[in-house]
Amino acid sequence: MAQRIDKQQVLIVGGGYAGALAAVRLAGKAKDRAAVTLLEPRTELVQRLRLHQLATGQKVRAYDIAALTGKRVTNVRGTAVAIDPGRGRAAVAQDGRLTEIPFDQVLLAAGSGDDLDSVPGLRENTHTLGDPPAAERLWGALRELTEGSRVVVCGGGFTGIEAASEIACRRPELRVSLLTAGRLGAPFSERGREQLEKRLAKRGIEPIEGERVGAVEPGRVTLVGGTDLEADLVVWCGGFAAPPLIRDSGLPVDSRGLLAVDGSLRSVGHANVIGAGDVAAIPDFPGGARYRMTCQAGMPSGAHAADTVLAAIKGEDPKPFDFGYIHIPLSLGRGDGLIQFVDRADRPKDKVLVGRRAAVYKEIVTRSPAPSIAWERRLPGMLRWPSGGKASAAQAETATGPAWADGADRD
Numbered sequence: 001m002a003q004r005i006d007k008q009q010v011l012i013v014g015g016g017y018a019g020a021l022a023a024v025r026l027a028g029k030a031k032d033r034a035a036v037t038l039l040e041p042r043t044e045l046v047q048r049l050r051l052h053q054l055a056t057g058q059k060v061r062a063y064d065i066a067a068l069t070g071k072r073v074t075n076v077r078g079t080a081v082a083i084d085p086g087r088g089r090a091a092v093a094q095d096g097r098l099t100e101i102p103f104d105q106v107l108l109a110a111g112s113g114d115d116l117d118s119v120p121g122l123r124e125n126t127h128t129l130g131d132p133p134a135a136e137r138l139w140g141a142l143r144e145l146t147e148g149s150r151v152v153v154c155g156g157g158f159t160g161i162e163a164a165s166e167i168a169c170r171r172p173e174l175r176v177s178l179l180t181a182g183r184l185g186a187p188f189s190e191r192g193r194e195q196l197e198k199r200l201a202k203r204g205i206e207p208i209e210g211e212r213v214g215a216v217e218p219g220r221v222t223l224v225g226g227t228d229l230e231a232d233l234v235v236w237c238g239g240f241a242a243p244p245l246i247r248d249s250g251l252p253v254d255s256r257g258l259l260a261v262d263g264s265l266r267s268v269g270h271a272n273v274i275g276a277g278d279v280a281a282i283p284d285f286p287g288g289a290r291y292r293m294t295c296q297a298g299m300p301s302g303a304h305a306a307d308t309v310l311a312a313i314k315g316e317d318p319k320p321f322d323f324g325y326i327h328i329p330l331s332l333g334r335g336d337g338l339i340q341f342v343d344r345a346d347r348p349k350d351k352v353l354v355g356r357r358a359a360v361y362k363e364i365v366t367r368s369p370a371p372s373i374a375w376e377r378r379l380p381g382m383l384r385w386p387s388g389g390k391a392s393a394a395q396a397e398t399a400t401g402p403a404w405a406d407g408a409d410r411d
């Protein structure tokens with residue numbers, strides 16, 4: 001059993017869905033046993049769930065992080081540039097100068113960013129939905145396009161589908177193509193795929209399946225086979241990567257550069273480093289599901305990470321993080337959506353919700369994170385989530401998740 005330590009300095013890096021939730025839960029549950037500092041460069045909660053709306057010129061409600069997290073959490077504006085677990089120090093860039101913040105434990109929840117190094121030309125010639133400034137730049141570019149211009153959305157994961165649908169909905173006079181290496185809606189049931197195909201066609205979106213992007217140059221996308229697609233604007237939704245902070249700090253990472261953590265979300269190399277949300281390479285759940293970069297799993301991971309930090313403060317052994325999925329909720333432009341219900345292990349059920357009712361369902365899901373953080377602040381420990389269930393004999397034997405989940409995050 002670990003040794004009990006009195007009042008600890010806990011630094012949480014990243015005030016997104018996972019980090020803000022972790023901050024209020026820990027501050028509320030630990031009371032006088034922890035001083036919780038939340039380090040975040042922005043004052044407003046980044047609502048990534050709405051970035052495709054921001055990218056099409058829609059107004060998005062803002063939430064002030066300090067107001068959401070309350071007085072028990074010390075909010076500091078700044079960006080962590082390196083973490084030194086041995087010295088218990090984070091190097092932080094603040095207003096053009098470098099300072100240090102000491103910690104006993106650090107909880108990393110710095111999210112993920114666009115993966116722009118996997119294909120030549122992405123950085124120079126594409127737009128993305130990686131963060132609010134990128135989404136706003138995309139809207140600036142979309143607004144300039146004239147009737148009949150072609151937008152090629154690369155990446156047919158959930159972000160690509162939502163982005164293409166939103167663009168086609170907002171600017172129906174443009175030609176929108178959605179290009180994917182695999183099959184659109186691959187994680188869905190047969191019915192889910194049929195519905196997706198039908199609804200994308202209704203929006204006038206041209207699907208291009210089974211093709212990989214080899215390079216992007218001004219005015220064109222070159223496929224791996226050598227074919228050129230003309231494009232007036234290219235949107236890259238081809239996946240997300242770990243922020244440089246993790247690798248720059250020399251912390252143990254997985255093959256994708258994500259923070260390698262154990263089942264209780266502690267870094268495999270440093271017991272005083274904990275990870276949550278997109279930044280962490282969270283091991284598969286006992287019920288067979290794999291962690292996907294989602295808010296659905298990210299907020300529970302933030303809550304669990306807070307509990308792991310608290311366990312160390314109390315001198316207790318941390319519990320393993322267990323999580324089960326419910327759904328894959330997609331918006332398909334305004335007024336349409338597709339909710340693919342899944343079992344706890346993330347395998348699609350036959351049940352699918354579409355149309356206006358799905359759009360309302362998705363809107364409720366999208367609205368929920370900020371109020372959930374506020375509720376957790378008022379009633380620390382209230383956030384609960386479904387368990388992934390026990391591993392079946394077959395799963396335990398093969399230790400694999402659902403077939404489609406190989407290498408797949410949200411995209």
Ligand SMILES: Cc1cc2nc3c(=O)[nH]c(=O)nc-3n(C[C@H](O)[C@H](O)[C@H](O)COP(=O)(O)OP(=O)(O)OC[C@H]3O[C@@H](n4cnc5c(N)ncnc54)[C@H](O)[C@@H]3O)c2cc1C
Nearest residue numbers: 014016017018048049079080110111277278293294295296
């Ligand atoms: C367009 C789009 C739609 C999506 N829709 C859904 C959906 O419908 N359902 C779903 O479940 N998931 C969805 N996702 C995925 C979901 O948004 C992410 O999985 C989720 O945001 C991860 O939460 P997080 O807290 O780990 O990271 P983020 O929400 O990315 O927060 C990370 C925070 O860390 C801060 N930060 C970064 N680096 C540093 C640093 N060095 N120092 C200090 N702070 C730092 C950032 O400013 C940010 O505030 C969507 C994603 C996108 C892009």
